[in-house]
Amino acid sequence: MKKNSSKPAAQFAYEGLDRVIHERARLSVLTSLMTHPNGLRFVELKQLCALTDGNLARHLQVLDEDKMVHITKEDDRGRAQTTVRITASGRKRYMEYLTILEQVVRDAASVVQGNKEGTLPRKLAPLNAS
């Protein structure tokens, strides 16, 4: 608020970490769908994410309500087949989220590497000027 420099004060707030995506099961579902742009069947998704039927259904509902996934039910020789695809807006939001996630990894990695060499990166100067 008061202190003005080139860095924003809330350097580690990560406000772009979209809560809909950040939840672990949904992050798992969305990453699966990102890596399978042609869509995944319910059973495949369940397996890739190690989720139960109920859990996956619940999270897909959240993502569907948020228009991040598109769910189709088709009849496959008398059996209902559910296929899930990520939508264009879902993809866009996921990529924005990813940019922030990447920043977290970079922020932390810069220190982890700095410690190994016994120095801290310059940008991590103390906050209190006094």
Next chain:
Amino acid sequence: MKKNSSKPAAQFAYEGLDRVIHERARLSVLTSLMTHPNGLRFVELKQLCALTDGNLARHLQVLDEDKMVHITKEDDRGRAQTTVRITASGRKRYMEYLTILEQVVRDAASVVQGNKEGTLPRKLAPLNAS
């Protein structure tokens, strides 16, 4: 089930995404503390993470109960001064978490690169070089 290669079935489950750390405010707090190994005062932490007093206090309590942070209260010329540091076990857990987070970024980046050039690094530096 059917489609299997050398990859485990639950490829995108990310079970190592420690729920205590993954919560956005706590991820923010812990990353701040990782980058300030000498500790941060409550007010500094609050500012870096853009949290309210109540929110920060609540999340610090969770982290303290989990022995991830060490909180000291000192008297500074008549005013109580709270300082927070990450513990050795907190640091260890954070680094394990980071390894998984890095995997998420890599999994997604492998796909994104096909669509959008050069926004994500091909590979982030390894964090777990013990």
